[in-house]
Amino acid sequence: MKPPPFDYARPESLEEALDLLARHGDEAKLLAGGQSLMAMLNFRLLAPAILVDINRLDRLAGIEEGDGRLSIGALTRHHALETSDLVAERLPVLHAAMGHVAHLAIRNRGTVGGSLAHADPAAELPAMMCLLDATLRVAGPAGTREISVHDFFTGALETALGDDEILLGIDLPSLPPGTAWGFEEFSRRAGDFALAGVAVLVEPTGAVRLALLGVDETPVRARAAEAELARGALSDAAVGQAVEALRAEISPLDDLHAGADYRRHLAGVLTTRALAAARARLA
């Protein structure tokens, strides 16, 4: 479990980092918190020729509010997000989710950008981005571009990022005042990747957002279920119909810890509970 040989570079500027990526193409790998990448290297699942360590790019870390949105830099550590008062106040659902990301030691190193670029379908942050309609800011050789989160996750561990691009950060639009939320997930141990998880937002207008993790190749916005809920004003019957709709909308994978049927079942149970929690907060 030692990584295969690789070169190592630690650029001091974004330009330098982009330049290294441009030169090495798919032979290069960005290194952020290393919490996913190092494990893959040690298992020799990856053999990049060069690691480009972006930990010196301090400007990519931080949480700021402005223009009706919250901007979070790619190099922001999970723990910074978890303990940010701003996040807790503006986006309590995100605050709640962060406590479920791995263990403290991993949250101290792991970064927002790393989690999104790694795109594990069971990770919390990708699903939260889908819930919060995030926009991702990306730098590449031709300048910066923005990608809607709904176009970003293309498969398990696959994204719309190019080999020569760096994720700079994300923008999260503010939520209407009075938005209620719920978050539920089930994992075998504290800190494990969840077998399934659900986050909901209920806006004062009655609009409902529902995002799931661990139940498909990518995080899922359950649009059909959202529609049922909005139509039925969160009544018990609507919740029942939403769960039916949701179970049809997802296609969970079988893996060692949970079969597809169980995951589909869990998705429904957790959705019902998350909606109950949101309803309680509305009241």
Add this chain to the structure above:
Amino acid sequence: MSETQRPKSVGARVQRLEDPRLLAGRGRFTDDHRAPDTLHLAFRRSEEAHARILAIDTATAAAMPGVVAVFTAADLAGEIRPVRAESRMRDYYATEFVALATNKVRYVGEAIAVVAAESRYLAEDAAAEIEVDFESLPPLGDTDAALAEGAALLHEEAASNVIARREFARGEVEEAFFAAPHRVGGRFRMHRKTPAAIENRAYRAEFDPGRGHLTVHSATQVPGLIRDALAEILDLPGSRLRVVAGDVGGGFGGKASLYPEEVVVAALARRLEATVKWTGDRLEDLTTTSQAFDEVVEAELAFDGAGRLLGLTAEVVGDVGAYSIYPWTASLEPVQVISFLPGPYRLPAYRGAVRAVATNKPPMGPYRGVGRPVSVFVMERLIDMAASKLGLDPVEMRRRNLVAADEFPYRAGSGLMWDRSGFHECLEAAVAEIDYAGRRAAQSAGPGADGRLIGIGVASYAELTGIGSRISAAPGMPINTGTETATIQLDSTGAVRAAFGIASHGQGLETTLAQVIADELGVAPDAVEIVQGDSAAVPHGTGTYASRSTVLAGGAAILSARGLRERIVQVAALLFEAAADDVEITDGIVAVAGTDRRMSFRELAKAFYSEMGRLPREVRDELALEVTRVYDPFFGTTTSATHIAVVAVDPETCEVEVLDYAVAEDCGRVINPAIVDGQVHGGVAQGIGAALFEEVRHDADGQCLTGSFVDYVVPSAAEIPAISVTHVESVLPATEGGFRGMGEGGTIGATGAIANAVTDALRPLDIDIMELPVTPERLFRLIQNAKINAKTKERDET
């Protein structure tokens, strides 16, 4: 002063003497030694579960940077003499111990070739370049595949994939079942587990070419056994071969056997005249360290209307993996299942039969509890099933059947002899501790507001510990594991040093043995230096396993400390010109009672060793201040306990939470309650792991699916409840000191308690837990099926 007035350290919560070192990161583990010229090994392992090796090409690897040498089995043929895990057991085939695979591989991860290089990184880079040409053979992924008509043979010379069989029978089993008004039974399945010690296996060997001395530092539980085995394999006298287990980070049985890497490290140090090191990584640990359980047990229990047990039968099929592990044999784990199945119960008739089946999985070996966690799971489920059939409370069912105080010694159905132990006392103590009646009352009020179902599970068990020379620790094994030696000396500086053949690897034996000696000698525990984990410490020793060390080494410690004390007293009597009866020792000070004549151990030692003329010269020989005694408890002694678990099951998410846990155990005289508590806590955590979380999985082709701690799920502190431990000292056993072994019990009781608690919780759904671990996925399927069954029943009834 009389015996009873002396301050006693036995029985006190003495802080562990090894902890300041271990907790401050000052321990010295095998991998911690970093000599600059060390050669690091990496193994080329098999990716095939079952294949013939047609060719191995090491040329590319040998030419890579930093590589010193590459070896295959052929290259080491003259270096490593074959050994086998022998047994006197009939119907047993001893497979050969394989250091590097020769013409066949038998499990994924088996070592085929080895690279010695300047660093582990370079060694791994080169190992990845060793080309092996395989001819695949049909994989025997489980016992069904291995037992199938016309199945390929794993070991052709064995002529069968069943490499061990055994049967125990007592009483009139057929008649008992024929006459019995009631029976319960079924097919129980316990999946495969791995010990998962925090420190992976590691070996480092140093060779002194001038003297021809080989020193092997091994993260092992059994340095004496390894020394003896390596002496045979490498053809070296023990005087030139030393095996040292420094600090060892847990073993749980996984470090109690001889391993291929250990032999290769030792052989290459001699061959290359160098220091050679291999530290296993977690992937290697999860795929090559000996594993446990993996049994199917078909069992049936017969009983009468009053709940009295009449008979028990069991057929066990054990998946023992690819090889018969050295020295314990492949029969160890599955045979223990039928040895201990009758449990602490009065049972007139019993028949248990077992088959050990070889498959393409890593070898089965000893694991904390050996077989007993499986017997307890099965028997305790049967007891609860019987109670449920009669409408009896599980505790009452046990009260009616546990062997009573006046029935000891009691011969169990498998031939094991129980000496008196607190079977009933433990049950009652656990019932009181957990407030059983109160819990039942709360439970009958129905599920809580959160919809979770509460279950209470009881498990009682008995085990044999501190086994002496009359019985082998493994069936028919021709190696004596029944004696321990202690050598205690007062050296010329007045320091007390006690040497043993055991090898503490987390149990706190440096403390408990020091406490025992302290009380005998009249010194403080921290004044006693314990030397252990070193084959050179005593002429013969095996190590630490099978809940033996406190009973055997503790007994030897008492005997030799007493002998040394007698000599110190006689020497003092001569020096003081007083009567020996008047000499007393307190806190390392030797004095004549009622006078102000006193001297320290240092002064006494100086007078004895250095100050010529103070003693007659014969005395220095006759009263040599070093005493060696061997202790052999001959049979061993019974340790018993009752565990009670309270769980909450969420029938929607299928999560099981262990809310509360009580253990009442009788381990005889408790030397250090804090250490016993710690051992029980850790054991229960592992038992909860076995019952709810941990499972080594292989696919049908024998590929391991659980090669990391993401996929092999060990419970963490968050999943383990507070555990209360009650020590019941019923009647002290006949062992020296009155000690019983207790290192494994926590694991043994937990499987049954958890399985019964989950079943109890699911009573409204009519589900019996027959398979462990009961993971959320398994629970989901059980609940789905139960719902379908309930619907069908409803339909049929209308």
